Amino acid sequence: MAELKVYADRMSQPSRAIIMFCKMNKIDFEEVKVHLATGQHRNPEYREINPMQQVPAIVHGSLKLFESHAILRYLACAFQGVPDHWYPSDLSNRALIDAILDWHHSNLRRGAAALVFDTILAPIFGRPLNPQAAEEAEKILDSSLSKIESLWLPGNAKFLLGNAQPSIADLSFVCEIMQLELLEEKHRERIFGPHKKILHWIENVKAATNPNFEEVHAMLYKTKEKIHGKMSDDAMKSGP
Amino acid sequence: MAELKVYADRMSQPSRAIIMFCKMNKIDFEEVKVHLATGQHRNPEYREINPMQQVPAIVHGSLKLFESHAILRYLACAFQGVPDHWYPSDLSNRALIDAILDWHHSNLRRGAAALVFDTILAPIFGRPLNPQAAEEAEKILDSSLSKIESLWLPGNAKFLLGNAQPSIADLSFVCEIMQLELLEEKHRERIFGPHKKILHWIENVKAATNPNFEEVHAMLYKTKEKIHGKMSDDAMKSGP
Numbered sequence: 374m375a376e377l378k379v380y381a382d383r384m385s386q387p388s389r390a391i392i393m394f395c396k397m398n399k400i401d402f403e404e405v406k407v408h409l410a411t412g413q414h415r416n417p418e419y420r421e422i423n424p425m426q427q428v429p430a431i432v433h434g435s436l437k438l439f440e441s442h443a444i445l446r447y448l449a450c451a452f453q454g455v456p457d458h459w460y461p462s463d464l465s466n467r468a469l470i471d472a473i474l475d476w477h478h479s480n481l482r483r484g485a486a487a488l489v490f491d492t493i494l495a496p497i498f499g500r501p502l503n504p505q506a507a508e509e510a511e512k513i514l515d516s517s518l519s520k521i522e523s524l525w526l527p528g529n530a531k532f533l534l535g536n537a538q539p540s541i542a543d544l545s546f547v548c549e550i551m552q553l554e555l556l557e558e559k560h561r562e563r564i565f566g567p568h569k570k571i572l573h574w575i576e577n578v579k580a581a582t583n584p585n586f587e588e589v590h591a592m593l594y595k596t597k598e599k600i601h602g603k604m605s606d607d608a609m610k611s612g613p
Numbered sequence: 614m615a616e617l618k619v620y621a622d623r624m625s626q627p628s629r630a631i632i633m634f635c636k637m638n639k640i641d642f643e644e645v646k647v648h649l650a651t652g653q654h655r656n657p658e659y660r661e662i663n664p665m666q667q668v669p670a671i672v673h674g675s676l677k678l679f680e681s682h683a684i685l686r687y688l689a690c691a692f693q694g695v696p697d698h699w700y701p702s703d704l705s706n707r708a709l710i711d712a713i714l715d716w717h718h719s720n721l722r723r724g725a726a727a728l729v730f731d732t733i734l735a736p737i738f739g740r741p742l743n744p745q746a747a748e749e750a751e752k753i754l755d756s757s758l759s760k761i762e763s764l765w766l767p768g769n770a771k772f773l774l775g776n777a778q779p780s781i782a783d784l785s786f787v788c789e790i791m792q793l794e795l796l797e798e799k800h801r802e803r804i805f806g807p808h809k810k811i812l813h814w815i816e817n818v819k820a821a822t823n824p825n826f827e828e829v830h831a832m833l834y835k836t837k838e839k840i841h842g843k844m845s846d847d848a849m850k851s852g853p
Contacts, residue, residue: 424760424764425716435705438708438712439712440712440713440716441715442711443708443712443714444708444712446708450704451704464687464690465674465675465687468678468684468686469676469678469683471680471682471683471686471687472678473680474683475681475714476680478718478719479718479719479723524664
């Protein structure tokens with residue numbers, strides 16, 4: 374089988390989902406780092422791989438593919454030996470996973486990604502922070518977390534849709550939500566306070582996917598330390 | 614096979630895509646009207662069908678499904694005799710269609726739906742028009758139309774991705790873009806002026822899907838007449 378190349382930056386939540394999926398399923402792949410903070414995703418060479426200038430993207434034989442959910446669906450079907458629970462062959466179960474993956478774009482992603490960007494990441498990309506946009510994003514995020522809890526984590530559900538084992542939707546959603554690690558502790562407490570079920574579910578996904586989960590998120594934890602270390606330094610400097 | 618119920622309002626672009634798909638493929642279904650303008654999508658009975666309180670949704674046997682792309686994927690696989698071109702069984706061709714369907718959410722849909730809402734539909738739903746949001750939406754729409762033309766309608770491509778026959782992505786995209794019919798002619802001219810390839814592709818989809826295309830869009834054309842008839846009346850009244 375042709376070699377699989379995964380173009381990714383582990384600071385990007387959908388990049389982490391793809392890498393975790395490959396590692397969980399022992400899919401042989403080469404990880405090609407596309408450094409977002411230095412703008413490598415806008416290089417002409419990368420545009421040949423993904424004209425959208427985003428990560429992740431994959432190259433597999435003659436196929437060049439972008440959009441993380443399309444990539445997850447493809448990998449689950451194209452590589453032999455991927456257990457059925459990741460993307461079930463049963464049409465109804467598959468359709469329910471497709472539906473929440475589609476829902477993700479205009480809800481969880483729109484809320485979480487915008488909140489992190491407008492609260493903390495914007496300056497790294499040369500843009501000003503935008504508290505008003507962050508406030509709007511937090512509303513979308515809160516409503517999305519409520520929907521996940523009430524609709525797709527019924528009773529003591531271990532994974533999304535009440536499944537006994539994780540699917541590609543668990544990977545996509547958990548990587549998106551983990552991005553909120555970058556926020557200050559007080560913001561995380563406010564956001565997750567009413568959503569204990571989400572925290573419990575994150576632990577379930579961690580337990581089911583470790584050591585890959587922690588390895589793939591190591592760079593996020595490191596960046597968090599850097600950002601908040603720097604913020605404390607700045608606070609000290611401007612202190613009394 | 615269990616009866617298929619399609620909950621839809623033909624004023625909703627993804628509702629039209631589902632209805633067109635069923636008609637094109639002679640899938641037997643009952644169309645249940647959920648009248649958005651009178652808020653039927655928020656009724657408790659409909660919430661039992663789709664907790665997202667949006668259209669379209671389907672019920673098929675024990676499966677309740679929302680999100681139009683998930684519905685299109687499901688219908689293409691669950692009903693025998695649907696020609697392969699709608700959602701190819703070849704994994705690479707299927708993945709490319711999945712990718713542009715996923716892309717749609719944060720790009721074409723975000724631009725086109727918001728532009729129509731903030732320019733014309735908001736008052737019907739008791740909300741004020743929002744020219745600033747409309748301006749932002751038009752930028753996203755313009756950039757989305759450019760990407761469709763340059764990336765997925767190469768050369769003399771008849772359908773998206775250079776395919777010889779339409780896929781579920783053609784249906785989804787064309788119904789979204791047709792919603793712009795509701796805008797005033799001068800706005801449509803400004804938007805489509807630089808995008809002749811899009812207009813040509815719409816004609817290809819129409820030709821491949823008529824008489825279903827025109828039948829499913831009849832209500833949109835009627836609403837357009839009503840809105841602009843009313844606008845001319847108002848202009849007369851407030852005239853000199």
